[in-house]
Amino acid sequence: MVQAINLSGKIEKHLPAELVEFMQEAGLVAASQGQSLYLVGGVVRDLLLGRTNLDLDLVVEGDAASLAGRLAETTRGKTTIHRRFQTANLKWSRWSVDVATARSESYARPGALPAVKPASIETDLFRRDFTINAMAVELAPDRWVRLIDLYGGINDLERGLIRILHEKSFTDDATRIWRALRYEQRLDFKLEPETLRLLKRDVRMLDTISVDRLRNELELVLREKLPEKVLRRAEELGVLAKLHSSLKGDGWLSKKFGEAREASSPDLPPVELYLALLAYRLSDEESEKLIFRFRLGKSYAQTLRDSYHLKARLGSLADPSLAPSRIYQFLHGYSQSALNANYLASDSPTAKQHIHLFLTRLRYVKPSLTGNDLQKMGILPGPKMKEILQRLQEARLDGEVTTKQGEVELVRGLLH
Ligand code: ATP
Numbered sequence: 070m071v072q073a074i075n076l077s078g079k080i081e082k083h084l085p086a087e088l089v090e091f092m093q094e095a096g097l098v099a100a101s102q103g104q105s106l107y108l109v110g111g112v113v114r115d116l117l118l119g120r121t122n123l124d125l126d127l128v129v130e131g132d133a134a135s136l137a138g139r140l141a142e143t144t145r146g147k148t149t150i151h152r153r154f155q156t157a158n159l160k161w162s163r164w165s166v167d168v169a170t171a172r173s174e175s176y177a178r179p180g181a182l183p184a185v186k187p188a189s190i191e192t193d194l195f196r197r198d199f200t201i202n203a204m205a206v207e208l209a210p211d212r213w214v215r216l217i218d219l220y221g222g223i224n225d226l227e228r229g230l231i232r233i234l235h236e237k238s239f240t241d242d243a244t245r246i247w248r249a250l251r252y253e254q255r256l257d258f259k260l261e262p263e264t265l266r267l268l269k270r271d272v273r274m275l276d277t278i279s280v281d282r283l284r285n286e287l288e289l290v291l292r293e294k295l296p297e298k299v300l301r302r303a304e305e306l307g308v309l310a311k312l313h314s315s316l317k318g319d320g321w322l323s324k325k326f327g328e329a330r331e332a333s334s335p336d337l338p339p340v341e342l343y344l345a346l347l348a349y350r351l352s353d354e355e356s357e358k359l360i361f362r363f364r365l366g367k368s369y370a371q372t373l374r375d376s377y378h379l380k381a382r383l384g385s386l387a388d389p390s391l392a393p394s395r396i397y398q399f400l401h402g403y404s405q406s407a408l409n410a411n412y413l414a415s416d417s418p419t420a421k422q423h424i425h426l427f428l429t430r431l432r433y434v435k436p437s438l439t440g441n442d443l444q445k446m447g448i449l450p451g452p453k454m455k456e457i458l459q460r461l462q463e464a465r466l467d468g469e470v471t472t473k474q475g476e477v478e479l480v481r482g483l484l485h
Pocket of ligand 1: 109112124126196197198203
């Protein structure tokens, strides 16, 4: 059913004029090619909720590549075409829009990537994950911004429900389980009771999903505003245990994630630090399994390894008599996220204080004399020079010397 809801007010309020003009133009161009164009997915949901979302997803009943090509001319933008997926991306000035050919999807087996065939917008909407993500807005000039809501999306938005479109949805693609929890927690919605029952029934289908897709889902969770809520719910429903049976989404994690956010820049989620905190209570072997199983990238793997390595040494770091130069030796070389994770997770005020001192001051301490200066004093580059530079740094760290002249005198003393 095409509801007679017209979104022009909301579109003008929540989208910049440039994007609205682009959509008008795009609708006109598509119509001139005999194609129908729609705005779909998350941006429609967010428009109806009054949330800002500038990720425009367009679907065309026709050919995405040729439409994107025409639009690249009118916007003087650039397109990237993915023929296999019948999708195109269009970029111009600061905007990026995805255009897809309306399609049907069928799954040869659970968890497989779907086979794709061109289809109508109705069919395209039916392949989507949840009713609230399965609405479209017409962009044709004569039906400008009319809402298409075939599966009760508006009703579920009003009632705050996450509802799948058919009984086999989680079996076809179990990544939707993680998606369901993300939307539920992000929007403060509830899983609709039948969806909840099917989700519980199909949790085991997560085993059919490739590690790369699962890792991607975990990253998306960690990019949420409040990932701890999703992880808590995932633990409750047995979803988190599917990543690793020892992971916990409990009060400790919530507290540490909150502190991690406070210590980070507001618009950049501290994904790597979250990951280190999530894995913090695993044993070394369990962390290694996580790295191996999910083929974690170099930086994530390094952070997890640094984190458990440092955790094992926190007892020694808690010695209040440690000189700054010892603290430096102890902590330099560890990744920033591993240091932060241990700072947040440690129960020892002294160990925390030492990490804090390292992060805010010690790591920036450098001697004034450089290798060049030392050469002028007759020291050749090599192990001896390295040793002297290190000694100078220690002396600086411990306040033995405080001026360049003091350093010169120290070097002279070392040479005699
Ligand atoms: P977000 O705000 O998280 O980016 P979004 O709705 O834009 O939300 P995307 O992951 O960008 O999410 O997906 C765009 C749209 O594609 C979704 O709204 C949904 O309609 C559809 N979609 C994405 N992933 C799936 C999936 N696994 N199964 C079915 N439909 C999906």
